[in-house]
Amino acid sequence: MMHSPSAAASGLLSFVEDSGRLRARLQGRWVVANAEVLDRLLGAAPAPAGRELDIDFSAIEAIDTVGAWLVHRTAARWQQAGGQAVITGATGEHEVLLGQVAKADRPAPPAQKKLGRFAAMLDRLGRRTVYVWEDLLRLVSFLGETVTAMFRLAFLHPGRFRLTSTFAQAQAVGIDAMPIVGLISFLIGVVIAYQGVDQLAMFGAQIFVVNLVAVSVLRELGILLTAIVIAGRSGSSFTAQIGSMKLNEEVDAMRTLGLDPVEVLVVPRVVALMVMLPCLAFFADVMGLLGGMLMSWVTLGIPPDVFLNRLAAAVTWKTYFVGVVKAPFFAVTIAVVGCLEGLQVEGSSESVGRRTTQSVVKGIFLVIVLDAAFSIFFATIGI
């Protein structure tokens, strides 16, 4: 790809001593492709020590801005060291080029002060801590803003509520998510039944697999898995949609037209998810139980009617409600995080990607934290 230094050296630059003056004869192509070789050759030039240097352009074949820059830099270095550098044999074009790069010679901007490794670590830790705290405040304040907007729309200006948009969102986050949510829940039901039978067989209590599947799917897994899938699916799409609109200045345009982005963009998404997530959770529960039932039939020979009888004995409506009551809370969390991240997009398309990732990570994290809080709460009040 590049010439070897020695081969290029003979073709590019030679030094001749001439009655106390040093003559540098430039030959060949002084272009960017040879930049590194040229830099090395010039760097290896004899030390200035107050002498005169003639830079001879007469044999040069081609020179571009980088070549001219290297010449300019070398001449400047000699002059700084108390020597003289004179350019000879340059054509008018060469002179113009040298003039142009001389104008481009200016002090580099002061470099950022570098911290030591430990200090840098502390610096990062501090920044992260402040960021996490600020992020939490932003989330809480945005939640407040959203809830206020929802009440405003519900009681003061019901006409401003965007029904069409809400239905479109409901279709996207609810109906369109059914295949994936259903499949995952079904498989989870299968897995729990299969693993449970193995363990319960040690006590000869295989029949209790029905209790195991019913309680775990209805109370916890149905809703939790649905929420996680939706955080990944819809939380990210909220961020990407709103983020792209933000980049395209659509959100700013809304503001100038007197539309509140929270009312127009956020509320329909939050409402849609609040309505659809409980429905999806119900669907997930049904599919999970179906998976458990199928597996019990296949591995244990428990026929569906026996399974359903057992199910009626094992769980009450309360078990189901304890699970599904969490859904609206998860929905608000996912939707609010997704929309807030979207509204925080700024600058470049890269920011959309970063915010989308953040939205999914935060959404899932908060859903799990909330779920744990619910568990503690239910245990305390004895449900």
Next chain:
Amino acid sequence: MAGDGQDQPIIRLRGIRNAFGPQVIHNNLDLDVRRGEIIALVGGSGTGKSVLLRTIVGLNRPAAGSIEVFGQDILHLPKLERRKVEQRWGILFQNGALFSSLTVAQNIQVPLKEHLGLKGPMLEEIAALKIALAGLPPEAGAKYPSELSGGMKKRAGLARALALDPEIVFLDEPTAGLDPIGAAAFDQLIADLRDTVGFTVFLVTHDLDTLATVCDRIAVLGEKRVMVVGTMNDMLEQTNPWIVEYFHGPRGRAALDAKARADARRPD
């Protein structure tokens, strides 16, 4: 290089045909670009100015016709040869098209790293040089594209296009969205760089001031081909209604008057 002589056109388009589905954009289009000139492509909306530019640089393959750049038929070059040709031109996209995850300096270093394998302090030095040549302040190098104004993005895009000291520079609407002072400065920058670095400039523009002040020749796109090519004075003598409207309209007049005044002020 064979066929790369001074008198040969540096870009030579013959019989170019571009069509998207049933819609024909260009048909039997011919154009020659001379070495060292600044040539502007003008035309109404939808005449395919940007498509033609993209066709020359290989982002769009024409349905028919031949494209010779540096005397080489670039539509039929092997991949490796083509990459070599690509190193000899630089492109400024309309909004800069800077990589948003890289700083301005890193953007400029991309072609240097990719094509020349340069590394270390030399890279920094060349980036600083190009930033200065493009008329950006030294601090701009460490900034990300999202922190730059529209005019600065264009300059940064130009700095990246100039990274490899190309022989041809393609500019897509270089002054669109700039204020008149910024646009005039950008025009001057392109003219200065052409005079010093000696490249050929192929630009798509609607800016009549650019056409009047820095362009050597103007190519008018219309009726699916290049209708006329010539200097500003040639354009003024045309009788095609669209061309008359374009150059003799109030804006065209104003641009020409401004140029005449500027020429009169100049001592030579």
